[in-house]
Amino acid sequence: xxxxxxxxxxxxxxxxxxxxxxxxxxxxxxxxxxxxxxxxxxxxxxxxxxxxxxxxxxxxxxxxxxxxxxxxxxxxxxxxxxxxxxxxxxxxxxxxxxxxxxxxxxxxxxxxxxxxxxxxxxxxxxxxxxxxxxxxxxxxxxxxxxxxxxxxxxxxxxxxxxxxxxxxxxxxxxxxxxxxxxxxxxxxxxxxxxxx
Numbered sequence: 001x002x003x004x005x006x007x008x009x010x011x012x013x014x015x016x017x018x019x020x021x022x023x024x025x026x027x028x029x030x031x032x033x034x035x036x037x038x039x040x041x042x043x044x045x046x047x048x049x050x051x052x053x054x055x056x057x058x059x060x061x062x063x064x065x066x067x068x069x070x071x072x073x074x075x076x077x078x079x080x081x082x083x084x085x086x087x088x089x090x091x092x093x094x095x096x097x098x099x100x101x102x103x104x105x106x107x108x109x110x111x112x113x114x115x116x117x118x119x120x121x122x123x124x125x126x127x128x129x130x131x132x133x134x135x136x137x138x139x140x141x142x143x144x145x146x147x148x149x150x151x152x153x154x155x156x157x158x159x160x161x162x163x164x165x166x167x168x169x170x171x172x173x174x175x176x177x178x179x180x181x182x183x184x185x186x187x188x189x190x191x192x193x194x195x196x
Contacts, residue, residue, distance in 0.1 A: 037061050040172045042132045043164040047123045047139065054121045057108045059101070067175045068097050072167040074175040076100060078191070081158065081179040086192040099195070106194050107145075117146035118154075126159065135164045143187065152193055157184035 035058050040046045046065050053062040066076040078095040080087055106112060113119055126138040143156040161178040179188045 035061055037064060039169075040065070043129070043135060043137060043162075043172050044132070046164060046172045046174060047137070047162075051121050051123065055119055057113070057115075057119055059104045059108050062104055063097075063101055064171075065174055066097055066100055067165065067167060067173045071169070072165065072173055072175070074165050076174060077176050079176065079178040080188040080191070081181045081186045083181055084179075084186055084188040084192070086189045088192055088196070091192060091195060092188070095191075103191050103195055107190075112149065112194065113145060113147050118144050119146075120144045123160075137162045137164070140182065141187070143190065145190075149193065152190070153185050155184065156187055156190045158182050158186040158188075160187070 035053065035056055038045070038049055038052070040049055050062060050065050053059075053065075067074050069075050076097045078092070078100065080092040080095070108119075121141060121143045123139045123141050126140055129137055137160075139160045139162060141158060141160055144154060145156070146154055159180040159182045161176075161180070162174055163176040164172050165175045167173045179186055
C-alpha cells in the first residue's frame, strides 16, 4: 500500500512539474512538403499526381512530375502556344525545369492565390493511348484558379501534347509539354502573366 501511495504521489508531482511539456505549441512550418509522394507507375499517374499536388498547392511534389536536370536522361521543356496573344519569345525561348519551378512557386504564393481559394487542374484524354505505358498523351486540360489578379480570367484551358519518360529512379516524369489553344485562355497565357 505504501508503494502505491508513493508511486501515485510521485506521478502527481511529475505531472505538476512537467514545465509545459504537454502544453499546446504553435505549429512549425515544414521545411519541405508535408504530403506523401505517390511514385507514378505509368504516365496517367503522373497527370493524377499533378492534379493532386496542384490542388494541395504543394510545389515540391508537383515538381517531382517533371524531368529534373541530373535526375533524368531527358530534361523538361515547355513549348508554348505560339498563337497566344501573350506569347513572349524571350520568356519562352527555353522554358525548362527552373522556369517551371519559379512559375509554380509564384502561382501558389498567397499574394496571387489566397489559401482559401479554388485551385485545380483536370485532364481529359482526347483519345486513349494505345497502352498503359505509352509515352505520349494528348490531353484537354482545364485549370480553375480564384486568384487576386483582376486582369486574368479564373479558367484556363487548352490541349496538351505531353511526352513522358522514366527518370533515374524509375518514376515516370514529363519531358515535354506542348501547349495548344482550343478556344480558351491557355496555360501559356497563365505562365506569361504569372512570370512577368
